[in-house]
Amino acid sequence: MATLKAPSQPPSPSEDSDQLRKAFQGWGTNEGLIISILAHRNAAQRKLIRDTYAATHGEDLLKDLDKELSSDFERAVLLWTLDPAERDAALANESTKKLTASYWVIMEIASTRSAIDLIKAKQAYQARFKRSIEEDVAYHTSGDIRKLLVPLVSTFRYEGDEVNMTLAKSEAKLLHEKIVEKAYNHDDLIRILTTRSKAQLSATVNLYNNEFGNAINKDLKTDPKDEYLKLLRATIKCLTYPEKYFAKVLRLAINRLGTDEWALTRVVTTRAEVDLQRIAEEYQRRNSIPLNKAIANDTSGDYRSFLLALAGHDG
Amino acid sequence: MATLKAPSQPPSPSEDSDQLRKAFQGWGTNEGLIISILAHRNAAQRKLIRDTYAATHGEDLLKDLDKELSSDFERAVLLWTLDPAERDAALANESTKKLTASYWVIMEIASTRSAIDLIKAKQAYQARFKRSIEEDVAYHTSGDIRKLLVPLVSTFRYEGDEVNMTLAKSEAKLLHEKIVEKAYNHDDLIRILTTRSKAQLSATVNLYNNEFGNAINKDLKTDPKDEYLKLLRATIKCLTYPEKYFAKVLRLAINRLGTDEWALTRVVTTRAEVDLQRIAEEYQRRNSIPLNKAIANDTSGDYRSFLLALAGHDG
Known part of the structure; x- marks a missing residue:
């Protein structure tokens, strides 16, 4: 179950896009306004806002967000605003380039997305990077890791319920x-x-x-x-048991010296529209503290407000 | 380039479907009528005919063809009438079950279809057989053959022209x-x-x-x-160089003691709407005889008429 709270009758995409434009103007950026809009729109609504923003203001919304925001908050808002397939493509590409632990994100995307969503992510990856995920993963890994990861990211799994x-x-x-x-x-x-x-x-x-x-x-x-x-x-x-996996990633991201914002942002932005509710239940069962409290204790400022809004707990 | 000759203004799907029904009725089957219709309709037109036939006559056209026709002609008409994705699924499944040379067809499908057509074939395979191509290929092969074939059939290849x-x-x-x-x-x-x-x-x-x-x-x-x-x-x-590959498959199928109708039918039905023209050019260059003549020499009856019609050489 998703945690995202999006109104069924949101303001029109052009109202939203004008409000966002307003949030960028004048002295300082109005982060609260940005959060109140983007953290309460689903993927289809966000896409309409991006399209309308580009048509009305002649700029890519993502570029303006990139200019106006910074650090963890920026990364979270950018990842969230992307279309899920583009987001997966960006995460996958980022992780083929990271020096460490790169293959975790690839494994996560390959194993937890539906077969069709994985294909969409691959198409978005190819459109943006002019190469396939498969070739980049195969090129940047070796040995047993490659032996597992390449077929994992390549396969188009059957999704029926039949069991032999x-x-x-x-x-x-x-x-x-x-x-x-x-x-x-x-x-x-x-x-x-x-x-x-x-x-x-x-x-x-x-x-x-x-x-x-x-x-x-x-x-x-x-x-x-x-x-x-x-x-x-x-x-x-x-x-x-993907919820249990994600709950553990969150636990490790939060319960360390210095939060791992990279992982925390990834899990919240990729799961808020999917199963963050179930992940939060797993989290609480294992850690005896509600996920939103754990996030609130470990983060601050606009970044905190944004994550909590996506997790269904507005300030 | 395709060899299929389909009229741009064919009879309506219901006329075609009524004519086919007529071909099945009375004393004996009217094979010539079946060929004159099906061998001159493209994939979209054939699909409409099948849909209309099912809606009008309450039967699957493929089942009726299966009842009325026999041997090599039957196999050719059935494979041709299938939607390309369903056809690939049927060919792939058939070849995971064959005792010999099974992996050739899988390799051929995986390597010569576009990335999207391969995904469509995988979806058709899953819809029909309730398993993925990947798992069946991996299960039915071993050793080096598996090591090559599984990633080959799994990959979603980038199709851009960029070369590094x-x-x-x-x-x-x-x-x-x-x-x-x-x-x-x-x-x-x-x-x-x-x-x-x-x-x-x-x-x-x-x-x-x-x-x-x-x-x-x-x-x-x-x-x-x-x-x-x-x-x-x-x-x-x-x-x-797929045309060269297919020309060789045809050469081996034709120039042997007893034609390999299994391969001949496969290549003609799967390529007639794609690149059989180019394959025929390669064939003639290498064998000094036009492909349609070679086919005519080696086959007979309705089977010959049907293959020649698909190859663009009626009557």
């Missing part, structure tokens, strides 16, 4: 064999994770748990520092 | 190194073939030829009987 229990049983056994052999990068293990439907995969990991006594992710924790195993566990989590 | 010559040069060198080492299944070799745009790949294999004195496919012919190397060469051919 005989197949799930045989593949649970196959996964267990490979894990016992410590063959964590085995072709079959990667094939199963990267090609089976999410419904089928959930059945397989449930059967794994039933048959072999441990959750698969527990058996994959033989070396807690191994980066590939971390990514493998996170992939399984994303594919079978 | 520096990259092409470095990747031509990388390909050459791996080929010299006989590391034909090397990750980088497969990465380059399965993720780069066709324009980029063409530049790379051209530079390969310029820099190292041989066409890449010549250097990949160290063991002419190796099935993986054959598939690798065919993949490169499909990606960089």
